[in-house]
Amino acid sequence: MVSMEQLVGFVAVAEELHYGRAAARLRMTQPPLSRRVQALERELGVELFDRSRRTIRLTPAGRAFLAEARKVLHASQEAVLTARRTPRGDAGVVTLGFTATTAYSFLERVVTEAAARLPGVELVLREMVTAAQVEALLAGAVDVGMVRPPVRTADIRTAPLTSEPLLAALPEGHPLAVRAPYPGVADFDGEPFIMYSPSEARYFHEVLIALFRAAGVQPVHRQYLSQVHTILAMVKAGLGLALVPAAAAALRMDGVVLRPVTGLPEGGPGPGTVRLDLAWRAGNDNPALPRLLRVIRRLAGDRQGSPIT
Structure with missing residues (x-):
């Protein structure tokens, strides 16, 4: 099994083309770094470096593997950042329900504003009539909806948006x-x-x-x-x-x-x-939801509606 330490070591050597500089970059000594790269080659069953000359060079397999190793390392770094941002609501996925008439004007502004203010939050859009939105909110299939009043369900919170x-x-x-x-x-x-x-x-x-x-x-x-x-x-x-x-x-x-x-x-x-309301389920624990709710209500100019909890 290829380890992250092996990938990090390989990428450092491949970019420096010098074990000493790569080891210094990783704040380690050269022998264990050399052993990491050799263990990686044994795991893969191919030589990643041509060591037949005084200077090392990547083999064709090494060049191909370098591109993929960089992708893996980048993805792992993004995963760590996402995990750290998610509890703060800086990242994540929020599913937004909307009625067809909402799409003619207000929805476009919501999507644009959310992209600008919450770049780490992915917005998933679902066109649904109000009754279907309420059912989806209760089932957890939708995080927030833009609905027509009234919504007479105890577990659903609403706030006026526009008229x-x-x-x-x-x-x-x-x-x-x-x-x-x-x-x-x-x-x-x-x-x-x-x-x-x-x-x-x-x-x-x-x-x-x-x-x-x-x-x-x-x-x-x-x-x-x-x-x-x-x-x-x-x-x-x-x-x-x-x-x-x-x-x-x-x-x-x-x-x-x-x-x-x-x-x-x-x-x-x-x-x-005719009025448009914002609706969400009480107790929804999606960390990005309160931030999106604030963005939408700020966009609508609603300063007096129900508190977002």
Whole structure:
């Protein structure tokens, strides 16, 4: 079995091409270093050095082995550094769950900021609806999620991240898309409407139901879908109107016009806005998790949310 001491000795001799200098570099005497190299050669069954001349040289086998030995030594050093950094949260792996709409804007900023502030932490991304994220958090398959509220599970901690207004998604050429002023909630009354699924997109479904009920508006629900990009495609096809989070503007879908909606409540989460929360399991012992949570919440500008424990 090749030992690390043998590899270190071989690399030193191969780089110095002189036993005396290599021994001095390793703070040892020459005879034991020579024995290490000879033992390595016996273990490998090949000669690593050509000793037929006054100066030693690497054999072809020695040159090939040197490249691999350096890789092994580098990997062992990285392993030691990783082990030392991990308890401090400077290294490790954190799995982050996110909903599809999060990817349109906020997720990109999270990935960029995490890479800059936590270069030793690998971020594994998993796109999942909120219900699946909660299950994964409880099972330990995901460390932190960006979810839609509410999460009513005792073992899950949450903190508010962001909120954004709803925009009207209108087919290009539709009267509400070309006229001024901007459309209001009442303009959706009796209009064909692409609604969110009450099961797969429950949060958005409930937000819109509450919004229309408060305004006394009854759109005609033509389809029930869960993904914003699919809803926009149906709007483009002329199947109906829709209300989508402002982040959907990043999709820039041809044939669809996005307009602000007048008369919606402003100034924070409410019937006219949709919210995004940060969620993690209480007691998660991943050392890198608290650092990533702080990065995400700092990025969101949330200074007042629940403490991260």
